[in-house]
Amino acid sequence: MVVGLGPGDRENITPEALDAIRSASVVAGYHTYMQLIEDLLAGKERVATSMRGEVERANKAVEKALQGELVAVVSSGDPGIYGMAGIIIEVARGRVPVMVIPGVTAASAAAASLGAPLMNDFASISLSDLLTPWETVQKRIDSAAAGDFVVVLYNPRSHGRPDHIKIAREIMLKYKSPATPVGIVRKARRGHEERVITTLQNMLDFEIDMLTTVIVGNSQTRVEGEFMLTPRGYRL
Amino acid sequence: MVVGLGPGDRENITPEALDAIRSASVVAGYHTYMQLIEDLLAGKERVATSMRGEVERANKAVEKALQGELVAVVSSGDPGIYGMAGIIIEVARGRVPVMVIPGVTAASAAAASLGAPLMNDFASISLSDLLTPWETVQKRIDSAAAGDFVVVLYNPRSHGRPDHIKIAREIMLKYKSPATPVGIVRKARRGHEERVITTLQNMLDFEIDMLTTVIVGNSQTRVEGEFMLTPRGYRL
Numbered sequence: 317m318v319v320g321l322g323p324g325d326r327e328n329i330t331p332e333a334l335d336a337i338r339s340a341s342v343v344a345g346y347h348t349y350m351q352l353i354e355d356l357l358a359g360k361e362r363v364a365t366s367m368r369g370e371v372e373r374a375n376k377a378v379e380k381a382l383q384g385e386l387v388a389v390v391s392s393g394d395p396g397i398y399g400m401a402g403i404i405i406e407v408a409r410g411r412v413p414v415m416v417i418p419g420v421t422a423a424s425a426a427a428a429s430l431g432a433p434l435m436n437d438f439a440s441i442s443l444s445d446l447l448t449p450w451e452t453v454q455k456r457i458d459s460a461a462a463g464d465f466v467v468v469l470y471n472p473r474s475h476g477r478p479d480h481i482k483i484a485r486e487i488m489l490k491y492k493s494p495a496t497p498v499g500i501v502r503k504a505r506r507g508h509e510e511r512v513i514t515t516l517q518n519m520l521d522f523e524i525d526m527l528t529t530v531i532v533g534n535s536q537t538r539v540e541g542e543f544m545l546t547p548r549g550y551r552l
Numbered sequence: 553m554v555v556g557l558g559p560g561d562r563e564n565i566t567p568e569a570l571d572a573i574r575s576a577s578v579v580a581g582y583h584t585y586m587q588l589i590e591d592l593l594a595g596k597e598r599v600a601t602s603m604r605g606e607v608e609r610a611n612k613a614v615e616k617a618l619q620g621e622l623v624a625v626v627s628s629g630d631p632g633i634y635g636m637a638g639i640i641i642e643v644a645r646g647r648v649p650v651m652v653i654p655g656v657t658a659a660s661a662a663a664a665s666l667g668a669p670l671m672n673d674f675a676s677i678s679l680s681d682l683l684t685p686w687e688t689v690q691k692r693i694d695s696a697a698a699g700d701f702v703v704v705l706y707n708p709r710s711h712g713r714p715d716h717i718k719i720a721r722e723i724m725l726k727y728k729s730p731a732t733p734v735g736i737v738r739k740a741r742r743g744h745e746e747r748v749i750t751t752l753q754n755m756l757d758f759e760i761d762m763l764t765t766v767i768v769g770n771s772q773t774r775v776e777g778e779f780m781l782t783p784r785g786y787r788l
Binding site: 320322323326327328329330331332335370371394395396397398399401402403404405406407409410414416417418419420421424425427428429431432433434435436437438439440441442446447448452453455456458459460462463464465505540541542543545546547548549550551552 | 556558559562563564565566567568571606607630631632633634635637638639640641642643645646650652653654655656657660661663664665667668669670671672673674675676677678682683684688689691692694695696698699700701741776777778779781782783784785786787788
């Protein structure tokens with residue numbers, strides 16, 4: 317089972333995901349996420365690996381399942397969106413049954429904190445080039461901005477690639493106004509949440525790291541009081 | 553409060569959402585969604601409206617809040633993705649506090665059922681032209697396909713616009729191979745779920761309606777056993 321933990325706090329994990337963890341004999345996950353569910357792990361075997369240990373974690377999890385264990389691989393947010401669902405299916409190769417249990421993804425958690433920036437069509441793009449060529453990522457940013465999508469940026473910045481977010485902003489400025497609202501949310505629904513609503517012009521003035529989700533508006537997005545709002549188009 | 557019910561079954565609503573409904577004195581929603589939480593509504597005032605009654609529902613909900621009631625506006629999936637969050641903020645205009653409580657969106661629920669089609673960048677597009685001009689929707693389909701995004705289609709077909717899905721397919725065929733895997737999921741995690749994995753060539757041979765979510769792969773998406781898989785790019 318590949319299980320979505322949601323954004324991080326216990327109030328945002330689904331009953332189906334909790335039941336899956338409770339029923340498992342082995343729980344596998346990145347150690348930071350394992351800590352979030354520490355109280356549920358008593359009596360279970362643990363397979364905790366480091367941040368870039370996805371392949372190792374998937375191999376160990378499938379190995380345990382082949383030995384007859386009921387394994388829960390936990391993944392933050394929704395395991396089907398930049399999470400562990402894919403690699404588990406790839407490694408399992410049909411040798412053990414795989415079930416994916418969805419969760420609240422970071423885009424939804426960040427959007428809820430900002431108000432309603434995702435009420436119209438949006439594109440979700442990871443700025444990490446560890447697994448996707450940077451040229452492909454840049455092309456997608458260009459296409460999404462050309463199509464006037466709201467753009468959700470996952471993994472917006474890390475030490476290895478501090479400039480990706482700057483280049484992404486420049487590409488979007490080819491199509492989007494500098495006044496386009498931008499929401500920056502750190503640790504959405506994971507405790508100590510921080511949020512900023514700024515503009516495409518000024519977004520680099522704020523701290524952006526790997527715990528941050530960035531949402532860039534479309535041509536209709538506006539600031540409404542304390543909220544970032546992309547109107548759906550209702551006539552009021 | 554605008555509250556996400558998730559895809560529909562009780563196992564996929566978050567504790568935060570359930571608590572919000574339990575604490576409310578008034579619950580407002582489309583009557584089909586109200587039925588899903590019937591057992592939670594005892595003793596609460598109800599504001600149920602029809603499917604296209606979003607503006608009326610939002611006005612009534614804000615009116616109740618202005619009278620001092622604690623109102624929960626329920627919305628299926630994630631209220632921040634094609635849901636009720638935006639219109640509530642628009643109608644409230646800062647006169648009452650608004651809180652958005654996220655849920656598992658239909659894209660996540662459908663993806664979990666199909667395997668792992670959303671492991672790389674994706675675009676979410678609603679084929680409804682009730683609120684967005686059809687020319688804008690077509691342009692977005694074109695941009696998303698040109699950028700090799702996985703494409704999630706919400707509201708893929710209704711009686712009023714049976715041909716949108718056909719036109720969407722034709723636009724995508726300009727860029728995507730006819731062999732591109734397509735997943736069609738009806739009532740994902742809402743009971744009586746139905747799923748099909750087919751191709752862009754053959755997708756119109758299957759039933760697609762308003763309860764369906766359609767996911768069209770990118771150039772890397774493949775069928776892996778019973779699953780639809782967009783590899784994230786790990787070296788195995």
